[in-house]
Amino acid sequence: SEVYFNGEWMPYDQAKISVFDRGFMLGDGLYEVTPFYEGKPFRLEDHLARLEYCLNEIMIDFDTSSLKALKLEAVSRAGLSQKDAAVYMQVSRGVAPRTHYFPEDVKPTFLMYAFPVKLEGFQHKQWRVLVSEDLRWHRCDIKSTSLLANIKSNSESHRLGLDENLLTRDGYFTEGSHSTIFFIRNGIAYTHPEGPQILSGITRKVVIELCRELNIPVKEQAFPVSELESVDEVFLTGTTTQVMAVSEMISEGKTIYAQPEIGPVTRKLQEAFVAKTRNL
Ligand code: PLP
CATH class of the missing domain: 3.20.10.10 (D-amino Acid Aminotransferase, subunit A, domain 2)
Structure with missing residues (x-):
């Protein structure tokens, strides 16, 4: 299935991260999971606001303005427009030589995908x-x-x-x-x-x-x-x-x-x- 990775849609097995990605090496990253009931987002704005709060708290500079549209696109591309689903999003600080302090001016690594989930029952x-x-x-x-x-x-x-x-x-x-x-x-x-x-x-x-x-x-x-x-x-x-x-x-x-x-x-x-x- 497809993922949205650093600005492009691609099959998940073609998405590759660097071994020096700070998400991989240090767990220096954030995530969010947004539910979709029968294809419709629930509290999407709240989930985006929480991501923005967290980005701000750990000082990752990442533009979230396209994420609402991308989440909807993820659900539709996965063929889940009528189904119960969730969208996983992850932002890591990006690729840099390993240090405990975070370097300035690294480009965050972004991953998003939709997956089916059982919400009824x-x-x-x-x-x-x-x-x-x-x-x-x-x-x-x-x-x-x-x-x-x-x-x-x-x-x-x-x-x-x-x-x-x-x-x-x-x-x-x-x-x-x-x-x-x-x-x-x-x-x-x-x-x-x-x-x-x-x-x-x-x-x-x-x-x-x-x-x-x-x-x-x-x-x-x-x-x-x-x-x-x-x-x-x-x-x-x-x-x-x-x-x-x-x-x-x-x-x-x-x-x-x-x-x-x-x-x-x-x-x-x-x-x-x-x-x-x-x-x-
Ligand atoms: N607390 C923790 C530690 C969690 O990881 C989660 C969700 O994954 C929640 C609470 C519930 O939060 P939400 O209702 O936004 O999913």
Whole structure:
């Protein structure tokens, strides 16, 4: 299949990067994943705004003005105009001799491609998750391709046959290895505030909007692990995760939370999420 690489469409196996690309050598790069429901983009502007924020934070000078049109083109060229799909975009700083500081005036390396993804049916699933220490750095608001800590954690849960990780730092839940966490207690939704400890999830933002529409109060505050016993429902949000109920949390071989049924607040938000993303 085709990719858009440094300004041209080409078969993926013809796209080549230098061994001195700082994305390859140092993980000096960013990425974004935008969902398309039946070929139509969802929150495309938010995904572009987050990329621009991240580019600015790590000082990569890259013009994003053509990306909206290119994302639509990627979906249509891949034959996914009527299908559920996602577009992956990656910007690395570019090719330069290896140094820790970044050199000036390097041309960023850009890659984009569309791929089919199953977005329907999430309301009929539940995830079992591993609770473990958040090993990541202190700028998790930057959607960096340096994902070693996420990879290490997620590989542990995968080996145990689990679906995702809930990460904790200093006794509080931060987020999932690739999702945002929401807790429901006494009808109130809790989720970690935006800031350097989490990625500002686009789906997080959508779900907070849905809570407001449904009169579900939202508290953007970190949730303590010690209060897990008082929790009624837990769900995770993300671009491909959407709104996924958590049925079990495991920590050091023990079940520390179990909720075999999808709770009523989660259900309501799932229904509202489907209504918002279908027939765009
Ligand atoms: N948190 C992390 C660490 C992620 O990697 C992701 C998405 O991949 C999310 C949260 C969810 O963000 P979004 O809803 O924008 O996909």
